[in-house]
Amino acid sequence: MTCQCVVEGFEGTMLKNLSMHRSEALVHLLREANERKSPIERYFCSMDRLIQVLLAETRWTVYGIVIYLVVSGSLINTVAAEVHMQTYTYKQVRDLEIKANVYRQDDKKIRPVVVWIHGGALIMGGRDGINGRVKKMFLDAGYTIVSIDYRLAPETKLPAIIEDVEDAFRWIREKGPELFHIDNSRIAVLGGSAGGYLTLATGHRVKPRPTVLVAFWGYGDLIGEWYSKPSPHPRHQRSKMSEDEARKQVDGPPIANSRDRKGNGGAFYQFCRQRGIWPREVSGWNPNIEAKKYEPYMPVNNVTKEYPPTLLIHGTEDTDVPYEQSVMMADQFKKFCVDHELITIAGGEHGLAGGDPGKIDSAYEKAFQFIHERMNRR
Incomplete structure (x- = not known):
């Protein structure tokens, strides 16, 4: 269920029961709401515009309020439920x-x-x-x-x-x-x-x-x-270790996500910034x-x-x-x-x-x- 469906549903059913003047006003306001940049903005703007017209018709006042509350709540749940995540392998080495x-x-x-x-x-x-x-x-x-x-x-x-x-x-x-x-x-x-x-x-x-x-x-x-000289900043002095210890953190096979590394990549980064060797360690080339x-x-x-x-x-x-x-x-x-x-x-x-x-x-x-x-x- 999307807001477009909701809006179309209202246009297709409730408009039949509104006066011609109110129907035209609602269509205009819904179209205006649809110009908003965010879907959620559009959804709730549409509901706000709808209620403006419904409340203008005395016989729709209570019904309009109920519709607004029910639909607004369902839209929140719908938008959240619609988001889907899937993991793909885009490359294998x-x-x-x-x-x-x-x-x-x-x-x-x-x-x-x-x-x-x-x-x-x-x-x-x-x-x-x-x-x-x-x-x-x-x-x-x-x-x-x-x-x-x-x-x-x-x-x-x-x-x-x-x-x-x-x-x-x-x-x-x-x-x-x-x-x-x-x-x-x-x-x-x-x-x-x-x-x-x-x-x-x-x-x-x-x-x-x-x-x-x-x-x-x-x-x-x-x-x-800034990258090829030792860093003077405290943020890069939080952990200290020998070169042997630092290199043991990253001596495994290639990885594409740091959670798959047995060692501590953050500690190795600190070591690189303390020594001013990040460019060489990342590329294999001496920047000088x-x-x-x-x-x-x-x-x-x-x-x-x-x-x-x-x-x-x-x-x-x-x-x-x-x-x-x-x-x-x-x-x-x-x-x-x-x-x-x-x-x-x-x-x-x-x-x-x-x-x-x-x-x-x-x-x-x-x-x-x-x-x-x-x-x-x-």
Whole structure:
């Protein structure tokens, strides 16, 4: 049961019992409600508009109130019940299955798709780590969401990680319409931190290019001093271990989700930041003498006028991924006349922690609007 069915049901039955004047008014108001951007907004706006007209007819007053309460409650339960998640294997490398979770309304309607790419310094994380706000916003608006795994460093190096992301998009475009009923001409990409980096990388690595990107506290540079020199920040000094201990954390077979690693990837990341060796451990290349090898994988070096519209969101006090990383990307977008915006959260740490809650809420709302507007341009 969808709100469209509810609305059509009212138009098809109750309108027969309303006066001509009230019927025309209701149809007009329902059409107005249907212009709202979110399905839930449309649903409840439709109910509000309906009750306006029903209450104007004395004989419908009590009936209208009952209908409103019953239908409103059923809509809440219906929307929640309709969300369906299924896990697919989009790629297999020897014995390793690389998977994606697909979330969508449990129907066969063709829907645009949002791809979520998790963070974790390319070392940690997995497809279940989808941003809760992003998930709710886009599911409520009727989008399908695909949250992907990819092989993790240091067991797997950067070129193969990027290859996994490229293959995930190829699978979404080729198999998505049949498997989970998407419009593969409308693909948005979102990710945070290292997922923000990979989101930006899709703008030049994935062909055809995605429709629109949103990078939360991401980065476009892999070899700057912020990553290739020892970090002075307390957040990177939380655990200390010897090199032997650190390497034992990640000495197993390739994985595509950190829950499958026997060791502690977070401790290994701390070790990398303390030593300033993250670029080398993730790629296998020494950034001081092999910088050229990184260039094909660095979004900041690969912006052209064909780059997709991009929204950047970053806190000014981020000590894990410097705010300047988003500023650098914005400068490149401006240089090449790429449709873009940079939302700055004053005082925000990594993940916007410590920023003004109202401004953070506004940033997420802007992310939705930025994507929704560009996904619906024809």
